[in-house]
Amino acid sequence: MNGAALATLAGAMALAACATTGSASASAASGDDDEAPRFAAKTEAEGPFPSTYRPYPGRPTALVGATIYDGAGGMIEGGTVLFRDGKVVAVGGSDLSTDGYDVIDGTGKFVTPGIIDIHSHLGDYPTPSVDAHSDGNEATSPTTPEVWAEHSVWPQDPGFTRALANGGITSLQILPGSANLMGGRSVTLKNVPARTVQGMKFPGAPYGFKMACGENPKRVYGNRGRMPSTRMGNFAVNRQTWLDAIDYANNDKADRDLAKETLVGVLKGEILVHNHCYRADEMALVMDMAKEMGYRVTAFHHAVEAYKIGDLLRENDVCSAIWADWYGFKMESYDGILENAAFLQREGACVVIHSDSENDIQRLNQEAAKAQAAGRRVGIDISDATVISWITLNAAKAMGIDSMTGSLEPGKMADVVLWNGNPLSVYSRPERVWIDGALMFNAMDRSRRPVTDFELGQPGEGDVK
């Protein structure tokens, strides 16, 4: 995973250079070669809609005296975290020199990496949740690999600010919804307010690809009297679509096709599959389909029954992105149990706690704590430090950004949360949140509380929320 992410990062840097070289029709200028097309769009490899995110200014900062969960499973009591110029410089004990740093006393407090939500629809289903804002499902065809979630994101969604202030969320993946078997590309964002979605795009993050199995696609399309209306229909449509994409990938002369470009990106391993799938038996089938077609599933999302196949998920190196305790709201969630995460951890499978909710994204730390406690009650003791990795480094790994963020290690982005108590306690909240070393939220300072355009002049503007 590290290698893939680095390769993508290198690609993005090359793109950044490209992005300055002009318009879509630039190639028409080359003139006298008869073979050259008069018009040409940028190719997928040239990366349209590039990130314009730049870290905001920060001060060299030393957090001292706090309990540090480094996100990679490590814990240091009375530790020190140093960051400057947007990067983590050092993480260690009280013996680390803080010369040249603004020192913040974290005694009695806790430090974690920025929290990462692998499954969010913020911006695509923003609040107010009115029909005019419903931009998360292109529910007009069972497969829409051609759509990109970033083209729906409303950067003014107040949900981003709540996720920052109450959840300590510094990065998040915005996925298309689950009406379709193939919902389209995801986008990974840094949780900074911005005027454009490009201003939030996580530089160098690989694209994800949203797929969905089970009830949703067959319900949405079956109700319209078209395929798929059954689970077997789900698989048939998926497999044919993959076979067509493989043909496309093998045909150098094919016309550009946005849908198939995305699927080819998946086949090449450049785009990571995030597959909404609840039931254990269906996840097993999906993993076999991936083997048949030559791609791999990076993570199953909403994997309510993952605990029944922890061994299989470990063997296939597939993460499970799950809620702590959602169950029983639809048939395929009927076997949800609180021990899901703990049973997966017991099997050595990868656990990520996700939200899929503009509310629960504000409390991923609490959700992780619930899942941990359920395990502890049946004798599966998972350390606090490991539990924090469920909402930091494990999420980053499954999103392909773990070489850049997700843990407090020298050289990584200084995405940091200072909590006013143990983050696994209901009584704790983020006190300050830094993104790339810039202080983007401070609970103790009203001026470090973002207010979206939508909220200006409205009741409650700038309130504590």
Add this chain to the structure above:
Amino acid sequence: MKHFLALAASAIALAATPAAAQDFVIVNATVAIGDGSEPIRDGVVIVEGGKVAYAGAPDGRTIDTDQVIDANDAWVTPGLFAAVTTLGLSDVGAVSESNDISAGGAPFSAALDVAPIVNPTSQHILVSRAGGITRAATTTMPSGSIFGGHGAIIDLDGDANPIMKSRAFQMVALGERGASLSGGSRASAFVLFRNALKEAQGLRGSTGTPQISEIAKDDDLFLGRFDAEALIPVLNGTQKLYVAVDRAADIRAALALKGEFPRLDMVLVGAGEGWLVADAIAAAGVPVIADALDDLPETFEVLAATQSNIGRMMRAGVKVAISASSGTNPRNMPQAAGNLVALGKIPGAAGLSWGQAFAAISSIPAAINGYDGTAGVLKPGALGDVVMWDGDPLEVRSVPTKVFIGGVEQSLENHQSRLRQRYLDLDESDLPKAYDW
């Protein structure tokens, strides 16, 4: 297979007839009375004849019982009271055949009654009970008209009689939801509401089949004759009226209805912008059942939503319960309450004390629903609903270890606990998992 013996024993326990209430004493407990006071260390709880006889610091009294439970400092609280739930009305929300929560196609609205349809062994009831909830207000939701129908107060002991009080309250939606249900405008919702009560006024004292005509448009029936009749107890103030409103202006308009219909026993539900009109709510003496953690402009009627809503209303003197409908399921009520305690460390936010927060999910919702001093509280004479926890009950890592309802210890088994036991390992070397039960 190694769990076989333990499971066999628990299966027998499940099948057993519920025992009669036994007298018992819990000692060495951290006792939360539930009335807003702070927890008592080294406390004692005594339950006799299914009722609380005493709870508090040891005061030298003795009791003759075989059942003495040493809590070893564990927390002991009254059972939680979940206000505004749909417990017992559905098995799986998205499986419509199993879901009786709404009836948009029915010719009835206010006349709908949950009392005959509550399923006392619904998994949601069993799971909620394992989460420490012992009593609940349950109701169908406004769907065919602005009225939801007769809600009931239920217990969660899973026996044949879940209904403690039928026709305990009626719900009416007067905000955006009411508008959409009544033709597309709040104006329509208010006219429908006022006319419905006037129809009830006309029927008051009459007997037999109501004689009024229907309020309908095209194929939509907004109020039938039986619905109007069903509103007589609301009009008389003998049945509580839950008014679902969020916007500050809608709250003011709802409170003003008491001028026209003075006997309305009104409870505000939602009140997402309640803090903006907290003084008016307090002055009207109307209690509130509010979501705890809404802080987003989810709709245009909650632009001012904040997690400080409940704290600010309480500070203004409003009696506020935390709604069990917030969050993904009722058993997360303590998490919501704990979050409001956490606000205490944030400048500008209105947090709750631990005692206030716990009362907001126990004695206060009980009192709002007519069980002041008799449910959700460990006061002498109150129902013997007692929960022992493996930690601070408002902490997300805590769960109940024992639950008593009316003095009877309850099973904490359910579909989830059975799955948990089955999948404690993935060993199928001898037989498939289907034989492991």
